[in-house]
Amino acid sequence: MSTKNRMSGNEALGEAIRQINPDVMPAFPITPSTEVPQFVSNMIANGQVDTEFIPVESEHSAMSAAMGSEAAGARTITATSSCGLALMWEVLYVAASSRLPLAMCVVNRGLTGPLNINAEHSDSMGARDSGWLQIYAENNQEVYDNMLMAYRIAEHKDVRLPIMICQDGFITSHAVENIMLEDDEPVRKFVGTYEPEHYLLNADEPMAMGPYANSPFCMEAKRAQVQGMMNAKQVILDVAKEYAKISGREYGLYEGYRLGDADYVLVCIGSACGTIKDAVDKMREGGVKAGLLKVRVFRPFPGEEFAKALENAKAVAVMDRAESYTGHGGPLGAELMAAMYRNKNKAEAINVIYGLSGRDLTVEMVCGLYDQLADIAVNGTKGREYQYLGLRE
Numbered sequence: 001m002s003t004k005n006r007m008s009g010n011e012a013l014g015e016a017i018r019q020i021n022p023d024v025m026p027a028f029p030i031t032p033s034t035e036v037p038q039f040v041s042n043m044i045a046n047g048q049v050d051t052e053f054i055p056v057e058s059e060h061s062a063m064s065a066a067m068g069s070e071a072a073g074a075r076t077i078t079a080t081s082s083c084g085l086a087l088m089w090e091v092l093y094v095a096a097s098s099r100l101p102l103a104m105c106v107v108n109r110g111l112t113g114p115l116n117i118n119a120e121h122s123d124s125m126g127a128r129d130s131g132w133l134q135i136y137a138e139n140n141q142e143v144y145d146n147m148l149m150a151y152r153i154a155e156h157k158d159v160r161l162p163i164m165i166c167q168d169g170f171i172t173s174h175a176v177e178n179i180m181l182e183d184d185e186p187v188r189k190f191v192g193t194y195e196p197e198h199y200l201l202n203a204d205e206p207m208a209m210g211p212y213a214n215s216p217f218c219m220e221a222k223r224a225q226v227q228g229m230m231n232a233k234q235v236i237l238d239v240a241k242e243y244a245k246i247s248g249r250e251y252g253l254y255e256g257y258r259l260g261d262a263d264y265v266l267v268c269i270g271s272a273c274g275t276i277k278d279a280v281d282k283m284r285e286g287g288v289k290a291g292l293l294k295v296r297v298f299r300p301f302p303g304e305e306f307a308k309a310l311e312n313a314k315a316v317a318v319m320d321r322a323e324s325y326t327g328h329g330g331p332l333g334a335e336l337m338a339a340m341y342r343n344k345n346k347a348e349a350i351n352v353i354y355g356l357s358g359r360d361l362t363v364e365m366v367c368g369l370y371d372q373l374a375d376i377a378v379n380g381t382k383g384r385e386y387q388y389l390g391l392r393e
Contacts, residue, residue, distance in 0.1 A: 001183050002180040002181065002183075002247065003180070003181050003183070004178060004179075004180055004181075005178075005180075006176050006179065008035075008173060008174050008176050009107075009137070009139075009140045009143045009172035009174070009175070010033070010107065011035075011039065011176075012140045012141075012143045012144035013039075013079075013147055013165075013167075014035070014036060014039030014040065015181060016143075016144050016148050017040055017043075017049075017077060017147065018043050018048055018049055019148070019184055019188060019191070020077075020147070020151065020188075021050065021051060022074075022075045022076060022103075023052065023074035023076065023194070024051065024052045024054065024065075024069040024070075024075070024077075025037060025051050025053050025054070025077050026056050026061070026076070026078055027040075027055075027062050027078050027079055028058055028062045028080070030081050030083065030084035031081065031169075032081055032107045032109060032117065032169040032170050033079045033080055033081040033105060033106070033107035033169075033173070035173070035174075036079035036105050037078075037079055040053060041053055052069075054069075058087060059080050059087040060087045060088055060090070062084075063088040063095065064091050066078045066095070066102050066104075067094065067095050067102070070100040070101070071098065071200050071209050072199055072200045072201045073194075073199030073200065073202065074194075075151065075155075076103070077102065077104070077105070078105075079104065079106075080105075081106065081107045081108065081123060081169060082108075082109035082117075082123045083111060083112055085123045085127060086123065089130070092131075092132060093131060094211040095132075096130055096162055096225065097211060097225060098209060098211065099160040099225070101154035101155040101159070101160050101163070102154070102162045103147075103150045103165065104162065104163070104164050104165070105147070105164075105165050105167075106124050106167075107166075107167055107168075107169045108120060108123055108124055108166055108167065108168050108270070109123060110122050110123070110356065111123050114357075116358065118169060118170060118357050118358025119168040119170060119171050119270075119321070119358050120169075120321055120322060120355065120357055121166075121269065121270065121320075121321040121322040122321075122323070124164055125322040125330075125331045125332075127164075131161065131162075131225055132161065132162045132163060132164050132299060133153065133154060133159075133161055133162070133163040133164065133229070133297075133300070134163075134166060134297070134298045134299040135149075135150070135164070135166065135236075135296060136166045136269045136270050136295065136297075136298060137165070137166065137167045137168075137172065137270070137271075138271055138273045138294060139177060139271065140175075140176075140177040140179050141177070141179050142251075143167045143172060144179060145243065145247065145251065146251075148182070148243065149236075149240065150163050151191055152190070152192070152239045152242075152243075153236055155194060155196075156231075156232075156239075158228065158232075158235060159228045159229075159231055159232045159235050160228055161225070161228050161232065166270075167270070167271075168271040169358075170358070171270075171271040171358075172271050182246060182247055186246045187246070190243065190246055230300060232300050233253065233300050233302060236297055237252065240252065253297045253305050254294060254296055254302065254309065255273075255292075255293075255296060256292070256293055256294075256309060257276075257280060257293075257294065258280050258284060258290065258291045259291040259293055260291075261291075262291025262312075263288075263290075263312075263314045263374075263377065264283075264288065264289065264290050264291070264313065264370050264373035264377065265290075265291045265292065265310060265316045265347075265373075266292050266293070266366070267318045267332070267336060268292065268293075268294060268319040269294070269295045269298065269319070269332060270321065272321070272355060272361050276292050276366050277292060279363045279366035279367050280292055280370075282367060283367060288370060288371075288374065290370045293309055293310065298332070301335055301339075303336065303338070304342075304343065306336055307336075307342070307343035307345055310340060310347060313347040314347055314373075314377035315348045315350075315373040315376045316340070316345075316347045316348070316350070316373070317349075317351075318330075318332055318336050318349065318352065319389075320333050321353075321354060322353075322356075323353055328351070328385070328386045329351030329353070330351060333351030333352075333386075334351075336349075337349050348376045348377060349381075349385075350376065350384055350385050350386070350387065351385065351386050351387075352369065352388070352389050353388045354389040359390050360390065362390075365389055365390055369389060
């Protein structure tokens with residue numbers, strides 16, 4: 001049974017973590033994710049969970065401790081943002097290559113510099129090649145639901161990879177929204193207990209674990225890791241179907257909003273999708289066939305599925321809340337346009353950078369972008385392939 005409540009995104013994470021009751025949480029505070037370990041610490045003090053909380057010296061230490069506890073056979077979680085995630089960089093790769101299915105709540109915030117504490121995807125996008133699964137949320141409900149599905153995906157025998165559950169800093173993490181919560185018992189039955197096949201504290205199977213592999217073995221290890229990432233697409237869909245049975249909420253690799261007959265499509269990740277949906281409705285009222293493809297899963301990257309969903313579009317704008325400094329766009333734009341090329345999509349495509357360091361995105365700005373796509377469909381991109389939206393000239 002679902003119960004209606006009001007929660008911020010960080011509170012939703014805290015509630016999901018309480019229901020999961022992980023074994024260990026090492027964490028170091030950094031805005032805007034600090035509330036997450038704070039909520040867990042309070043729950044431990046109040047006897048609501050029996051999670052072992054480890055206060056550490058830095059985010060690098062947090063990920064190192066998380067690796068150790070997960071390798072020992074304990075279901076482990078941590079949380080971070082921005083420069084905290086960057087400080088973990090070295091250990092992110094080790095955790096993924098060691099096939100440790102721990103979970104991390106990433107509250108997205110721009111990387112320095114200049115220093116800012118606002119929403120941007122540069123932190124998790126910078127870690128896109130580290131081997132972690134990445135799932136993004138538009139709103140607080142999705143934050144909660146994604147967290148409940150995380151371990152079922154990461155711990156699956158065909159995947160065994162760490163997972164990032166991402167949400168936009170302050171926009172969802174600190175804003176309060178209506179949310180439906182599931183009862184404890186069906187959630188705990190759905191999540192289940194962690195039963196690793198191989199772990200360091202198994203007295204019947206003495207083993208060592210480390211990141212070193214020399215030339216005769218390293219490529220094979222990396223290819224096996226890739227296979228886990230490839231397998232994750234189907235596992236994500238299977239877990240979502242099972243979760244829908246207890247929640248009534250359905251999830252896929254992406255969400256299409258008025259996408260089926262859309263001529264002009266925006267592709268976006270995260271909280272901005274809510275604004276874009278309002279713009280889509282406004283454009284439709286004016287007779288413009290606008291649509292949205294909301295990316296939920298970024299790793300593994302479902303390029304084939306995205307490109308297929310965009311086959312009938314005349315013009316597409318790929319929205320990036322991160323800058324790759326390549327001189328021609330952001331990470332989502334680069335990967336999606338490559339997928340569209342391989343799929344032989346006929347749509348004109350542009351890459352739009354928006355919302356850096358928390359810059360607002362308005363319905364009016366989005367409607368103007370749809371108007372631009374209508375012109376591009378007729379007259380071509382003409383040097384508009386890479387542009388900033390909402391920039392003060």
